[in-house]
Amino acid sequence: MLRRLLAILHDLAASALAWVLAYWLRFNFDIPPFFQQGLTTTLIYVVLLQSVIAWGFGLYRGIWRFASLPDLKRIILAVGGCALLLPMFFYMLQLFSVVPRSVLVLYPLLLVLFMGGSRFVYRSWKDGHLLGFRAATGEPVLVLGAGEEAPSLLRELERSQQWHVVGLLDDDPNKQGSLLHGIEVLGTLDEIARHASRLDVRQAILAMPAATHTARHRATHLATQAGLSLLTVPSFEDLLSGRIAISQMRRVELEDLLGRDPVQLDEQGLHGLLEGKAVLVTGAGGSIGSELCRQIALYSPRLLIFLDISEYAIYRMEQEFAKSFPQVALCCLVGDVRDEAFLAFIFAEYRPHVVFHAAAYKHVPLMENENAWQALRNNVLGTWLVAEAALKHGTERFVLISTDKAVNPTNVMGASKRLAEMVCQVLGRKEPAGLVQTRLVIVRFGNVLGSSGSVIPKFREQITQGGPVTVTHPDIVRYFMLIPEAAQLVLQAGLMGQGGEIFVLDMGEPIRIVDLARDMIRLSGYTEEDIRIEFTGLRPGEKLYEELLADSETTQPTPHPKLRVARTDTPVDAAWLTELHAWLNQPNLPAATVKQGLMLRVPEYRPAEHSGV
Numbered sequence: 001m002l003r004r005l006l007a008i009l010h011d012l013a014a015s016a017l018a019w020v021l022a023y024w025l026r027f028n029f030d031i032p033p034f035f036q037q038g039l040t041t042t043l044i045y046v047v048l049l050q051s052v053i054a055w056g057f058g059l060y061r062g063i064w065r066f067a068s069l070p071d072l073k074r075i076i077l078a079v080g081g082c083a084l085l086l087p088m089f090f091y092m093l094q095l096f097s098v099v100p101r102s103v104l105v106l107y108p109l110l111l112v113l114f115m116g117g118s119r120f121v122y123r124s125w126k127d128g129h130l131l132g133f134r135a136a137t138g139e140p141v142l143v144l145g146a147g148e149e150a151p152s153l154l155r156e157l158e159r160s161q162q163w164h165v166v167g168l169l170d171d172d173p174n175k176q177g178s179l180l181h182g183i184e185v186l187g188t189l190d191e192i193a194r195h196a197s198r199l200d201v202r203q204a205i206l207a208m209p210a211a212t213h214t215a216r217h218r219a220t221h222l223a224t225q226a227g228l229s230l231l232t233v234p235s236f237e238d239l240l241s242g243r244i245a246i247s248q249m250r251r252v253e254l255e256d257l258l259g260r261d262p263v264q265l266d267e268q269g270l271h272g273l274l275e276g277k278a279v280l281v282t283g284a285g286g287s288i289g290s291e292l293c294r295q296i297a298l299y300s301p302r303l304l305i306f307l308d309i310s311e312y313a314i315y316r317m318e319q320e321f322a323k324s325f326p327q328v329a330l331c332c333l334v335g336d337v338r339d340e341a342f343l344a345f346i347f348a349e350y351r352p353h354v355v356f357h358a359a360a361y362k363h364v365p366l367m368e369n370e371n372a373w374q375a376l377r378n379n380v381l382g383t384w385l386v387a388e389a390a391l392k393h394g395t396e397r398f399v400l401i402s403t404d405k406a407v408n409p410t411n412v413m414g415a416s417k418r419l420a421e422m423v424c425q426v427l428g429r430k431e432p433a434g435l436v437q438t439r440l441v442i443v444r445f446g447n448v449l450g451s452s453g454s455v456i457p458k459f460r461e462q463i464t465q466g467g468p469v470t471v472t473h474p475d476i477v478r479y480f481m482l483i484p485e486a487a488q489l490v491l492q493a494g495l496m497g498q499g500g501e502i503f504v505l506d507m508g509e510p511i512r513i514v515d516l517a518r519d520m521i522r523l524s525g526y527t528e529e530d531i532r533i534e535f536t537g538l539r540p541g542e543k544l545y546e547e548l549l550a551d552s553e554t555t556q557p558t559p560h561p562k563l564r565v566a567r568t569d570t571p572v573d574a575a576w577l578t579e580l581h582a583w584l585n586q587p588n589l590p591a592a593t594v595k596q597g598l599m600l601r602v603p604e605y606r607p608a609e610h611s612g613v
Contacts (some may be wrong), residue, residue: 008051008055011050011051011054011115012047012051012116014111014114014115014118015046015047015048015050015051015111016043016047017110017114018107018110018111018114018181019039019042019043019046019047019103019107020039020043021106021110021447022102022103022106022107022110023035023039023100023533025106026100026102026103026106035100036173038099042090042099044483045089045090046082046086046107046233048057048448049082049085049086049089050078050082050111051084051550053078053085054078054082056078057074057077057078057081058074058447062342062597067285070134071119072116072119075112075115075116075119076112078278079108079111080108080111082108083104083107083108084105086099086104087104091244096200106180107260109413113395119511120480120486120582126498138157138162138163138164139155139162139163139164139202140164140165140166140199140200140201140202140203141157141163141164141165141166141201141203141204141205142165142166142167142168142169142186142192142195142196142199142201142204142205142228143165143167143168143169143204143205143207144168144169144170144182144189144192144204144205144206144207144208144219144223145169145170145206145207145208145211145219146168146169146170146172146178146180146185146207146299147207147208147210147211148210149207149208149209149210149233150168150180150207151180151181153205153207153233153407154180154183155181158181161380163203163205165183165197166183166201167183167184167185167186167195167199168180168183168184168185168186169185169186169187169188169189169191169192169195170185170188170189171188171189171190176188182335186427189218189219189222190222192204192222192223192226192228193225193226193499194381196226196227196228197263201228202227202228202229203228203229203230203231204223204228204230204231205230205231205232205233206219206220206223206227206230206231206232206233207232207233209232209233211510216232219521221262224519224522224523227527229251229525230523231251231588232251251523255533264327264493265488265492265559266492266495269495270299270491270492270495271299272298273299273354273397273491273494273495274301274354274491275299275300275301276300276301276302277301277302277303277352277353277354278301278302278303278305278350278351278352278353278354279296279301279303279304279305279352279353279354279355279356280305280307280346280350280352280354280355280356281293281296281305281306281307281309281355281358282308282337282355282356282357282358282359282382282386283308283357283358283359283360283401284306284308284313284317284358285306285308285310285312285313285314285316285317286308286313286358286359287483288357288358288483288486288487289308289358289359290313290317290491291483291484291486291487292358292487292491293306293317293321294324294325294487295354295484295487295488295491296491297321297324297325297328298568300327300328301328301355302329303329303330303350304321304328304329304330304331304344305330305331305333305350305352306318306330306331306332306333307333307334307335307346307359308333308334308359308363309334309335309336309337309359310334311334314332314333314334315332317332318330318332319541324509325419331350333346336382337359337378337382337383337385337386338377338378338381338382338385339418340385340389343385343386343389343579344389344392346389347389347390347392347393347395348393351393352390353395353396353397354395354396354397354398354399354494355386355390355395355397355398355399356399356401356490356494357383357386357398357399357400357401358401358415359378359382359386360378360379360382360401361374361375361378361413362413362417363401363412363413364405364411364413364539364540364542365539365540365542366538367411367412367413367416368411368412368413368540368591369540369591370591371592372412372589372590372594372595373589373590373594375412375413375416375418375586376412376419376584376594376598377584379413379416379417379419379420380416380419380420380423380580380584381584381585382428383400383420383423383424384420384423384581384584386398387400387423387424387427387440388427389525390438391427391438393491394438395438395452396439397438397439397441397494397495397497398424398438398441399441399443399490399493399497400421400424400440400441400442400443401441401443401490402417402418402420402421402442402443402444402445402502403417403444403445403446404444404445404446405417405488406418406421407444407604408604408605408606409602409604409605409606410542410607411540411542411607411608412591412594412595412598415595415598415602415605416598418600418602418604418605419580419602421442421444421502421568422572422601422602423577423580424440424442425440425442425500425568426572426573426574426576426577427440428440428499428500429500437499439498439499440499441493441494441497441499441500441501442501442502442503443487443489443490443493443494443502443503443505444502444503444504444505444566445481445486445489445504445505446478446480446481446505455478455513455516456516456520458470459516459517459520460520463521463524463526463531465518466531467531467532468531468532468533468534469517469520469521469531469532469533469534470533470534470535470536471513471517471533471534471535471536472513472535472536472537472538472539472542473513473535473537473538473544474514475512475544476512476513476514476538476542476544477510477511477512477544478510478511478513480511480516481505486505489560489562489563490503492560492563493505493563496559496560496563501565501566502565502566502568503554503558503563503564503565503566504563504564504565504566505562505563506562506563506564514533517533519531519535520561538608540608542608544604580601583597595607
């Protein structure tokens with residue numbers, strides 16, 4: 001309140017001074033008596049009118065410490081408005097004859113100079129630039145990127161006591177040697193090691209939120225190779241949304257390196273598929289299922305049905321959606337996808353139009369031996385029962401979330417998922433029970449960052465504990481995708497599927513797990529001398545290379561650049577289903593028997609030599 005009062009008093013004084021000075025300049029500092037009297041008479045009217053207009057334009061809602069161009073614009077509008085009204089005002093008061101026309105021109109120019117200049121001087125003083133450059137305080141830092149975001153970042157860092165920007169780096173040749181807020185663009189990103197050594201810099205800030213992930217990955221790699229700890233500004237999408245300011249920096253995470261350009265979705269088609277519909281997601285509490293639910297909620301379903309065997313997972317989802325999506329009607333169910341009677345109740349009671357089946361046991365070593373039978377029944381029988389219920393109750397679409405481990409599987413988990421794919425393909429050939437033909441679609445993709453069982457959380461924990469970081473084999477590679485991207489592509493595939501297809505997601509290039517470990521160590525601010533990498537040998541059922549297509553498969557492009565369709569030959573029929581059903585409903589079988597049965601039913605399954613068979 002005090003600051004606002006001081007600002008008002010300042011502007012009143014500035015208005016009076018500008019009016020008096022306008023008269024002095026008009027008469028070369030020798031004002032005739034007649035006009036002196038006019039000056040005295042009109043001064044109070046000018047000051048009052050100007051103060052009312054300034055208040056109306058909101059000049060006293062701003063803070064001088066952060067005065068900027070929008071504040072100058074308001075000053076110009078307020079002063080200009082008063083300058084236009086003054087002649088009419090004086091004419092009405094019959095005082096026009098005592099006010100020289102040149103005074104009416106000089107007054108607004110002087111007042112803008114006084115009001116804008118004082119604010120600029122105050123901000124320059126607070127920023128430490130009034131009498132010279134601010135003394136270098138804080139830790140020296142290089143900024144990577146001199147694009148549109150860099151000036152905003154530099155303004156924020158100028159007020160920081162923690163950082164002192166010593167230079168910028170950018171690959172644009174037109175920016176080399178130029179200055180941004182007094183900071184020089186020193187060179188290209190390739191020169192980061194030289195400049196960091198010369199300027200004794202240990203920190204860098206990645207200011208490239210709108211750049212491609214390839215460019216961001218390159219900049220990150222160069223910075224970590226130079227031994228720098230790296231921070232990054234928020235993503236371009238977050239900056240545009242206004243949720244996050246550019247000054248809210250954070251450490252570069254692995255997701256920043258492995259992320260890719262945004263997925264382009266058929267928004268209109270997805271609204272047609274999901275809006276106003278009842279949608280069931282099995283395994284809704286898992287990493288993939290929960291993200292699917294979040295993406296589906298954006299399309300305004302009539303009812304979103306969560307089904308998961310974990311009570312805690314369902315409770316967590318219920319609490320999250322009550323805050324994040326209060327407008328979406330929820331049905332939270334705890335149950336097992338192998339419970340045929342419970343599934344019949346769900347489909348009869350809620351009549352889901354679309355089903356996304358994400359429920360699965362997918363931890364390869366854990367499901368390989370002691371839990372092989374449970375993995376088989378959950379992944380195959382559970383899928384079968386949910387798909388059968390969808391067919392019986394006229395569900396429009398059923399989407400099975402499969403895995404790259406179903407291709408030439410070497411473990412029980414992958415073989416069970418391939419068997420589930422085969423079941424869905426056979427069921428999709430059945431004649432519809434009612435008027436609606438249920439479209440059974442399969443979507444196959446690789447590892448997602450942060451999912452349950454992912455190596456990423458494990459590596460983070462090992463680094464926090466000081467190492468070692470354990471990798472099974474120096475040559476092991478995997479495909480990786482961010483969970484939101486995977487979920488979006490699952491929705492897109494579910495929309496495009498006509499029934500029976502196996503959609504293969506574009507997973508990008510395979511990544512060596514040992515390189516992943518090295519990146520995480522460097523991003524955490526350590527070297528391999530600080531935290532060593534230890535090779536432990538392949539685990540039960542694990543193979544070196546994941547494949548997205550079996551050898552006998554071919555793919556066809558789709559209208560979406562990140563989706564292809566795999567055409568497979570599944571020479572099985574209803575009799576095969578009957579025999580499979582009888583096998584799956586036996587009492588618990590030992591792992592060796594399970595694997596023998598899988599080899600008979602999934603021709604491409606060959607257990608890994610270290611799988612325990």
